[in-house]
Amino acid sequence: MNDLNKRIEEYTKKFKKDISEVRDKKSLQEVRNTYLSRKKGLVTHLLRELKTLSPEEKPEAGKRINELKETIQEELQRVEQNLESPRFTERIDLTLPGKKRYLGSPHPITLFQQEIEDIFVRMGFSIETGPEVETDYYNFEALNFPPHHPARDDWDTLYVTDDLLLRTHTSPVQIRILEKKKPPVRIIMPGKVFRKETPDPTHLPMFFQVEGLVVDEGINFAHLKGTLEVFLKTLFHEKIRIRFRPSFFPFTEPSAEVDIGCTLCQGEDKQCRLCGGNGWIEILGAGMVDPQVFKNVNTDPEKYSGFAFGLGVDRTAMFAYQISDMRNFFENDLRFIRQFLQK
Amino acid sequence: MRISVNWLKDYIDFNVSTSELIDRLNNIGLLVDEWEETEEDVILELETYANRPDTLGHLGVARELGAGLGAYLRPKEWPLIEADEKTSDLVDIQVSDETLCPRYCGIIIKGVKVGPSPSWLKKRVKAIGLRPVNNVVDVTNYVVFSTAHPVHAFDLAKISGEKIMVRRAKKGEVLKTLEEEDIALSPEMLVIADSQKPVALAGIIGGENSSITEETQDVFIESAYFDPVSIRKTRKKTGIQTDASYRFERGADISFPPQAALMTASLLSQMGGEAAQQVVDIYPKPRKNKTVVLRNHRISKLLGMDIRRDFIERILAKLGFHIENKSPESWQVKIPFFRVDIDREADLIEEVARFYGYDKVPSVFPPLKDVEPGFDQKRARINELRQSLFHYGFNEVLNFSFSAPEKEVKFHTGRAAIEIKNPISSKASLLRTNLMDGILENIIWNRNRGAGGVHVFEIGNIYFWKNEKYGEELRLALATTGMIEETHWAESPQETDFFHLKGTVEAFMSKLRYEPFIFKEENHPYFEPGFSLLLYYKGEMIGGLGLVRKDICKNYFLDEDVWGAELSLKSLFEKQPQPFRYTPVSRFPCVRRDISFLADKDIYFQEIKEALEKLNIPYLDRFELYDRYTGSSIPQDKASLSLRFIFCHPRRTLQAEEVDRFQQRIIHTLKTKFGFQLREGG
Structure with a gap:
């Protein structure tokens, strides 16, 4: 009896294996014969052996053998049907490529700009915008550039009339917002800006900037550093090297420029095409809002203080993605743009 | 601006490696863009800022570096070999426009032997990327790039009437420049003229008619202060930018013209000339130094940290600021004339911060106070x-x-x-x-x-x-x-x-x-x-x-x-979109009816759609055009349109008869309104 049970189990396992290897009708027939042949079938044998059992053992063993027989018959039938369906008769090469949907890709600059915006939005900044064609007042004078100051030469300007120009930075939005909003103010101002520059790998007559402004009582230079460090570490990575050094902008005092350690050579390559070998990349202009700017928007610089910063989206994206020619961004070559589907 | 490290060492003592020097300069805000090590010197390409004309000469850079390294400027002597005459005996100087020329100095050097410069001077001139010309030209360049104060040399023999007039140009006057370019002058421009004609465009470029040549004997050295806005306007109008205009436009040191004149005279007298006695100095309205009050608590408040008082005082002194008065809370600071950028307290705080080191200011994330969250x-x-x-x-x-x-x-x-x-x-x-x-x-x-x-x-x-x-x-x-x-x-x-x-x-x-x-x-x-x-x-x-x-x-x-x-x-x-509205999904089966029509080809689908929408059929969930056919099996001017209508009731199963009634209304409308013919099997 024990021997019979063992064999039932053995045949169950063996059949599972045999049937899984069937690929055509011939091998199917062979499997059928192995188990169910009226003369030599393994199951037929088992049924014959039933006779040798005692009357108490018979019903239980008979039930189990019949169950096995039924399972085998069902499986044989299922496999036979499969073999007849065209899916199996004409075999398909499943390693052929799958069907893909053609999805449009975002432009890397918009993508990168949003990445920047998202970081600041998470820090509680809101987004403000302003016109691209600006007056001299908002672009220069209110930002503490006197009418005939040589500082204006650093912002090569495209003029429409004597008083109307293409904004050279997004800083005019600072003035427009401070004119109508009382502190506390915590905003970023992304947008298109223009300079009178002939296109070359690192200069373009139009590019994108994100400007930031925080104004409140008690805002100080340490806050400026804290905010920008969090921003740069989030945008690049936790271990990026950051350097603040003194600089000059008419609308901030003290002013700073912020460098990051070169993203390509980490300061190792004296001929580096990204940092030129000095190991640092200039990434942000920043500073404490100049008291004159506060006066221009009727805010008391003794009561309020603030910091402002600005960075070029295109320029920063160049470093982040190690793109060596800024003009790539505006050629709109789909082979370039569509790589950013994966970003 | 090219800076020679050897030249800096004329003014201060220091002994640091090039890379440390560059770091120090960067840390105090003098950005070194590039540098180049030559056999005996190191040349730095320095980025300068529009508000810091004092850093457009080696002296100013040395002053900054000295403050950074803790070294004071070494005083320099400018000895003269003097002639018997006074400058004022030899030339009559008149300034007719004090607004455009608040200060004008001049000195005459007699018997200059024009020729090649001594080798030390040639080296200096080459170091800043210029070509040595002759000793007179090289000396004037040396003075500019040392002190950031432009001086100009005229051939005295070519000044007619022994007269120097600083006046506005007259309409129609023309000046041929050193570069042999004719400039049409206009009355808003300031010129240097002799008794007959303009001999220089003030503060910008000299005239060819008064230039130094190999035959030059006596030289008139001009060292002046010109109004920055006027220089800028003239520079822009004429399109001539020179080392002189670049500096005057940014603001020269009004206290410095006599010294620059003496320095030039001293150098030329060392090369064989004799300086006339006394610099002529026309400075009718001497200016007073600005004073700015610096408060201790404002420094802490703006920087977010405290800085020791003795550090503040030491740095201000090294940079040439003079503390006139002090109290436990504040200092009254006299601003030297060469610092045209310092006007307010915040400017002085920047001075303190940049020498203290931006890297030593802590990084603190600002407290996030209640700002209305903007949603765009x-x-x-x-x-x-x-x-x-x-x-x-x-x-x-x-x-x-x-x-x-x-x-x-x-x-x-x-x-x-x-x-x-x-x-x-x-x-x-x-x-x-x-x-x-x-x-x-x-x-x-x-x-x-x-x-x-x-x-x-x-x-x-x-x-x-x-x-x-x-x-x-x-x-x-x-x-x-x-x-x-x-x-x-x-x-x-x-x-x-x-x-x-x-x-x-x-x-x-x-x-x-x-x-x-x-x-x-x-x-x-x-x-x-x-x-x-x-x-x-x-x-x-x-x-x-x-x-x-x-x-x-x-x-x-x-x-x-x-x-x-x-x-x-x-x-x-600018327009409002529809508000988003959710409609519960019916738990009862929907009924689908497909209807095909023959219709005139030139009927716009838009009109059909609008007509069907206007019908307001109850429980009509949606309809769509699922097939449109034109071809040989139907008349040429017709199209077969197959429309699918889906009816759903939110609370019960729809009866076939009621959907039939809706369907009839649809067919009726399309037949009467557009002349549609129902197609078999539709």
Whole structure:
């Protein structure tokens, strides 16, 4: 009896294996014969052996053998049907490529700009915008550039009339917002800006900037550093090297420029095409809002203080993605743009 | 500005490696862009700022570096070999415009032997990238690049009437410059003249008629202070920028002209000349130094940290500031004339901070106080719109806002383009009044580089004049041409068409809930007549879509069909979209009825759709056109339209008889209104 049970189990396992290897009708027939042949079938044998059992053992063993027989018959039938369906008769090469949907890709600059915006939005900044064609007042004078100051030469300007120009930075939005909003103010101002520059790998007559402004009582230079460090570490990575050094902008005092350690050579390559070998990349202009700017928007610089910063989206994206020619961004070559589907 | 390290060592002692020197300079805000090590010197290319003319000479840079390294400037002697005469005996100097020339000094050096400079001077001149000319020219250059104060040398023999007049130019006067260029002078310009003629454009360039030559014997040295704004205006008008104008424009040190004159005289007398006694100094209204009060608590408040008082006082002293008065809370600081950038307390705080070291200021995340959280609806909508466009296979592009007049005009936008006064090129002299121009450029660019299909969109501003005011309008343009999907072995390639474009427009309009929107077959200046639809929302025309006109495409060498659309997002976003509303899904089965008709080909589907919507059939959940057929089995002027109607009741199963009644109403309307014939098996 024990021997019979063992064999039932053995045949169950063996059949599972045999049937899984069937690929055509011939091998199917062979499997059928192995188990169910009226003369030599393994199951037929088992049924014959039933006779040798005692009357108490018979019903239980008979039930189990019949169950096995039924399972085998069902499986044989299922496999036979499969073999007849065209899916199996004409075999398909499943390693052929799958069907893909053609999805449009975002432009890397918009993508990168949003990445920047998202970081600041998470820090509680809101987004403000302003016109691209600006007056001299908002672009220069209110930002503490006197009418005939040589500082204006650093912002090569495209003029429409004597008083109307293409904004050279997004800083005019600072003035427009401070004119109508009382502190506390915590905003970023992304947008298109223009300079009178002939296109070359690192200069373009139009590019994108994100400007930031925080104004409140008690805002100080340490806050400026804290905010920008969090921003740069989030945008690049936790271990990026950051350097603040003194600089000059008419609308901030003290002013700073912020460098990051070169993203390509980490300061190792004296001929580096990204940092030129000095190991640092200039990434942000920043500073404490100049008291004159506060006066221009009727805010008391003794009561309020603030910091402002600005960075070029295109320029920063160049470093982040190690793109060596800024003009790539505006050629709109789909082979370039569509790589950013994966970003 | 090129800086020679050896030259700096004339003024201060220091012994640090080049890389440490560069770090120190960077840390105090004198950015070294590049550097170069020569056999006996190190040359630094220094970035200077518009507000720091004092750093346009080695002395100023040495002063800064000294403060950074803790070294004081070494005083330098300028001995003179003097002649018997006084300068004032030899020349009569008159300043007729004190506003444009607040201070004018001069000294005469007699018997100068013009010739090659001594080798130490040649080295200095070469170090800053100039070519040695002769000892007189080289000395004046040496003085400028040492002190940042420009001086100019005239050949005294060429000054007629022994008279130097500092006056405005007269109308019609012309000056031939050292560079042999004729400059037409005008009365807002200041000149140096002799009794007859202008001999120099003040503070900018000398005249050829008074220049130093090998025959020169006696030299008149001018060392003056000119009004920065006037210099800048003249420089811009004449287009002549020189080392002198660059410095005067940024503001020279008004206390310095006598010293610069003496220094020049001393050097020239060491080369064989004799200096006349006494510098002539015309300074009718001597200026007073500015004073600025610096408060201790403001430093802490602005920087977010405390700095020790003795450090503050030491740095101010090293930089040449004089503390006139002090109390436990504040200092009264006298500002030297060479620091034209220091006016306010914040300026002094920057001085303290940059020498203390920005790296030593802690980094603190500011407390996030109650600021009203702004949520920008417009940006959210733009983003949803972009996502829809990506989904429909359109790639985002960004084009320059500039355009060329000859291309712009072809679009007949009806907008007056804004012209740039000083464009970077004639092909970029306007601001665009349409986005399609850029899009077509993108298409041909990609076609020429092997793209089988191009499907792109741009979101950006157009610019125009409107009633003499400038305007900007946010727009969306999209276009599609060529093959649509990526090629696949199991499918035949599919070409894009108008309905791919239109489907995309319908999809984002619906996604943004600007519904119901209406299309009308009307002309649009970019599109071929008969292949042009205008899109309306709430009665306002939002934009158009269609087949881009062939004569426009020709300008871009585009032969193929380009299907394009351009919409005003400004107009769209000014309107309210429908609020989002959720409708419960019916738990009862819906009933589907398919009906086919024969209809006249020239009936617009839009009209059928509107008529069916107007019927307000109860429980009609939606209907769609699922087939349209024209061909040999039906009359030539007819089309077979198959419509599918889905009826759902929210609370019960619909009876076949009631749906039959609705169906009859639909058929009746379509028959009577449009003359539809019911097709068998529909």
